[in-house]
Every structure is written in C-alpha cells, then in structure tokens.
Amino acid sequence: xxxxxxxxxxxxxxxxxxxxxxxxxxxxxxxxxxxxxxxxxxxxxxxxxxxxxxxxxxxxxxxxxxxxxxxxxxxxxxxxxxxxxxxxxxxxxxxxxxxxxxxxxxxxxxxxxxxxxxxxxxxxxxxx
Numbered sequence: 001x002x003x004x005x006x007x008x009x010x011x012x013x014x015x016x017x018x019x020x021x022x023x024x025x026x027x028x029x030x031x032x033x034x035x036x037x038x039x040x041x042x043x044x045x046x047x048x049x050x051x052x053x054x055x056x057x058x059x060x061x062x063x064x065x066x067x068x069x070x071x072x073x074x075x076x077x078x079x080x081x082x083x084x085x086x087x088x089x090x091x092x093x094x095x096x097x098x099x100x101x102x103x104x105x106x107x108x109x110x111x112x113x114x115x116x117x118x119x120x121x122x123x124x125x126x127x128x
C-alpha cells in the first residue's frame with residue numbers, strides 16, 4: 001500500500017461528463033490553498049460515505065490519509081464484490097476492463113470514507 005497524502009482537507013469531487021473520470025482536489029489545512037489533486041480514469045467504483053449531521057457540514061473536510069494499492073487479478077473481483085460492484089460473471093470474472101491494472105484508492109479520516117476502484121490514476125501537487 002502506498003500513502004499518497006496525509007493530513008489534508010478534501011475540497012472537491014468532480015465527475016467528467018461521461019462518468020469515467022473523477023477529479024478530486026485537496027487543500028492545505030493551514031492556509032486553504034491548493035495542495036494536491038487526483039485524476040482517476042476508467043472509474044469502476046466510487047463508494048462515498050459521510051457522517052455529516054446537519055446542513056452546515058460538508059466539504060472541505062479533514063482527511064487523515066489517502067492510500068492506493070494495485071489489485072492483483074485474483075483479488076480484484078473479490079474487492080469489487082466487497083464494495084458492491086454488481087457486474088460479475090457467473091463464472092466469477094468481472095464485466096468491465098478486459099485486461100489491465102486496477103487500483104484501489106481509499107480516502108479516510110474525519111467525517112468521510114471513500115473507496116475508489118479505477119484503471120489508472122495520476123497525482124498533481126502544488127509546486128512550493
């Protein structure tokens with residue numbers, strides 16, 4: 001597992017028009033300036049949970065860690081099932097990308113928990 005970011009604020013989440021790409025931005029906890037972003041392509045799962053308890057709460061919100069790991073061919077269908085993916089073949093394979101890598105990204109801490117499975121991701125950081 002790779003740690004991408006720690007102790008940041010999740011600022012915004014945007015889907016592309018075709019729903020296959022996701023952009024997530026993080027801001028600095030100290031001055032509110034742009035800190036980093038994630039661009040996730042070939043999106044398969046976006047599982048978002050929050051514990052906001054009134055209309056005043058929402059983004060930006062503290063995130064303790066953002067992690068990523070590549071899924072093996074054996075564990076990919078199991079992780080997809082665990083996260084609620086519905087497009088599984090009767091013989092056990094997934095209906096989706098025929099070949100290639102899949103990545104599981106996890107964003108957690110504070111009042112949000114997000115799990116994402118995608119085929120590719122890139123990070124962008126603010127230049128100091």
